[in-house]
Amino acid sequence: xxxxxxxxxxxxxxxxxxxxxxxxxxxxxxxxxxxxxxxxxxxxxxxxxxxxxxxxxxxxxxxxxxxxxxxxxxxxxxxxxxxxxxxxxxxxxxxxxxxxxxxxxxxxxxxxxxxxxxxxxxxxxxxxxxxxxxxxxxxxxxxxxxxxxxxxxxxxxxxxxxxxxxxxxxx
Amino acid sequence: xxxxxxxxxxxxxxxxxxxxxxxxxxxxxxxxxxxxxxxxxxxxxxxxxxxxxxxxxxxxxxxxxxxxxxxxxxxxxxxxxxxxxxxxxxxxxxxxxxxxxxxxxxxxxxxxxxxxxxxxxxxxxxxxxxxxxxxxxxxxxxxxxxxxxxxxxxxxxxxxxxxxxxxxxxxxxxxxxxxxxxxxxxxxxxxxxxxxxxxxxxxxxxxxxxxxxxxxxxxxxxxxxxxxxxxxxxxxxxxxxxxxxxxxxxxxxxxxxxxxxxxxxxxxxxxxxxxxxxxxxxxxxxxxxxxxxxxxxxxxxxxxxxxxxxxxxxxx
Numbered sequence: 296x297x298x299x300x301x302x303x304x305x306x307x308x309x310x311x312x313x314x315x316x317x318x319x320x321x322x323x324x325x326x327x328x329x330x331x332x333x334x335x336x337x338x339x340x341x342x343x344x345x346x347x348x349x350x351x352x353x354x355x356x357x358x359x360x361x362x363x364x365x366x367x368x369x370x371x372x373x374x375x376x377x378x379x380x381x382x383x384x385x386x387x388x389x390x391x392x393x394x395x396x397x398x399x400x401x402x403x404x405x406x407x408x409x410x411x412x413x414x415x416x417x418x419x420x421x422x423x424x425x426x427x428x429x430x431x432x433x434x435x436x437x438x439x440x441x442x443x444x445x446x447x448x449x450x451x452x453x454x455x456x457x458x459x460x461x462x463x464x465x466x
Numbered sequence: 467x468x469x470x471x472x473x474x475x476x477x478x479x480x481x482x483x484x485x486x487x488x489x490x491x492x493x494x495x496x497x498x499x500x501x502x503x504x505x506x507x508x509x510x511x512x513x514x515x516x517x518x519x520x521x522x523x524x525x526x527x528x529x530x531x532x533x534x535x536x537x538x539x540x541x542x543x544x545x546x547x548x549x550x551x552x553x554x555x556x557x558x559x560x561x562x563x564x565x566x567x568x569x570x571x572x573x574x575x576x577x578x579x580x581x582x583x584x585x586x587x588x589x590x591x592x593x594x595x596x597x598x599x600x601x602x603x604x605x606x607x608x609x610x611x612x613x614x615x616x617x618x619x620x621x622x623x624x625x626x627x628x629x630x631x632x633x634x635x636x637x638x639x640x641x642x643x644x645x646x647x648x649x650x651x652x653x654x655x656x657x658x659x660x661x662x663x664x665x666x667x668x669x670x671x672x673x674x675x676x677x678x679x680x681x682x683x684x685x686x687x688x689x690x691x692x693x694x695x696x697x698x699x700x701x702x703x704x705x706x707x708x709x710x711x712x713x714x715x716x717x718x719x720x721x722x723x724x725x726x727x728x729x730x731x732x733x734x735x736x737x738x739x740x741x742x743x744x745x746x747x748x749x750x751x752x753x754x755x756x757x758x759x760x761x762x763x764x765x766x767x768x769x770x771x772x773x774x775x776x777x778x779x780x781x782x
Contacts, residue, residue: 314524323515332516340527347531368571389514402512409509427482428510434483442599444616446652446684447634452479457471459506 298355305350313358314343320430321366324440327425328418329370330382342366363440386410412462420455423448467497475685478503574600576617578727579747581703586611590629591622593703596724617724618648620700623661636667636682645674646700651717654682657693657700681712706747715739718757719776726750728772736763736776 296312304310318339325335342365346353353361388402402410413421422441426432434452438445471477480486481494481503494500574594576582582594587607594600598617606612611629622644623629630639631647635654638647643661648654656665658674665672665680670687672680677695681688689712701707708721716737719730725747739761745753751767754774758765762780767773 311524314527315520318520318523319518322518326515336518336523340523340530343527344531364571386513387516388512406509406512409506429513429515434479444634449476449479452482453474453476456478456503456506460502
């Protein structure tokens with residue numbers, strides 16, 4: 296959408312198109328980072344409500360970064376850090392048959408071990424790794440979302456893989 | 467092959483994004499490590515997340531958004547954090563939700579050519595140079611003075627508890643002192659002006675006293691030097707001059723862009739030419755000449771559109 300005429304984020308069409316394009320990824324990102332699938336969808340709602348409340352102060356091209364920042368801050372305030380350590384991402388497999396969404400690939404023992412290893416990564420490594428592998432985001436897109444450098448993203452990707460291999464070897 | 471992986475910080479990242487040369491890739495993927503990592507990646511390619519119905523969520527959002535009046539008896543469920551027995555509780559609940567969801571980071575950001583002076587909650591003063599960003603959590607600042615910086619800033623720190631500035635190339639820790647931090651393009655330059663400063667990144671750690679400078683390049687120590695300090699502050703503040711030492715033209719051009727907000731097109735051969743020199747921050751023509759003349763670079767500067775195009779090196 297052409298946002299050149301907009302002064303801020305209060306335009307309803309803009310706000311709704313923002314939700315449609317960004318909400319799915321932000322929700323997944325929150326699960327990757329905080330491993331709390333139950334709260335993730337609500338946190339996305341909260342972030343967008345906060346944006347709406349402050350829409351006058353947020354320029355259209357800053358909205359994405361604003362949403363990511365707000366979502367993380369909110370999650371931090373509401374999630375008990377100790378409880379988060381016990382959280383676990385339950386992955387599902389991609390559906391291979393478009394005609395039958397019920398049909399899912401089964402996970403092998405190896406797959407399950409790798410998923411456990413992913414759950415064992417640090418927050419920073421895991422969020423970058425899954426944004427790249429599952430959301431198919433490039434390193435520069437991830438850098439922009441997380442407000443870090445591309446180099447920092449690459450380092451975390453590298454460390455994530457090294458760590459998965461280490462954890463997996465020890466099982 | 468295992469060494470290549472252990473000694474590198476980004477080899478596997480570059481492998482995954484297809485940045486390795488065809489030979490490097492072939493060599494890696496036929497090695498024992500490469501086969502193991504390929505299996506891991508294959509496994510992750512099967513992963514997906516549970517369904518998220520955007521339209522349903524959007525409808526829910528629009529409902530909640532339209533609930534302005536506090537006397538609404540409609541109930542808001544928030545994953546069960548807030549009980550919702552009486553309307554009065556709902557009123558408090560709604561305003562609490564909005565209060566709790568305000569972002570808590572304080573962020574200062576400058577644009578090209580902009581310099582900002584900031585007073586932190588502890589009365590420390592930060593002068594933030596162009597195209598830079600400083601961020602900290604005001605709730606935590608009383609217990610731990612931890613800030614995140616990209617770009618350049620001069621810090622004058624009051625005595626007190628732990629004060630540290632984190633960049634993605636390294637962390638600077640201080641105690642009642644003043645120092646300059648320059649972090650651009652995977653480089654970190656720190657110069658201590660008064661007091662004592664420690665710069666660290668992974669296993670590297672060095673203390674700086676006034677006049678000491680240190681550079682970290684891509685995560686490792688590059689060089690240290692002694693600087694003549696004429697004023698108590700760096701020249702980009704006192705004289706409006708940008709000073710660059712032992713950088714490449716890429717960094718110099720980047721600084722031109724930060725100060726003047728101009729768009730610059732360069733070439734790979736020009737980017738790697740080493741540069742040491744200064745330029746004034748108030749005269750773009752003079753600044754461009756100072757950066758480019760020494761190396762006989764051919765260029766065109768369009769001052770109406772603020773575009774600088776470098777075409778090549780004279781005589782080549």
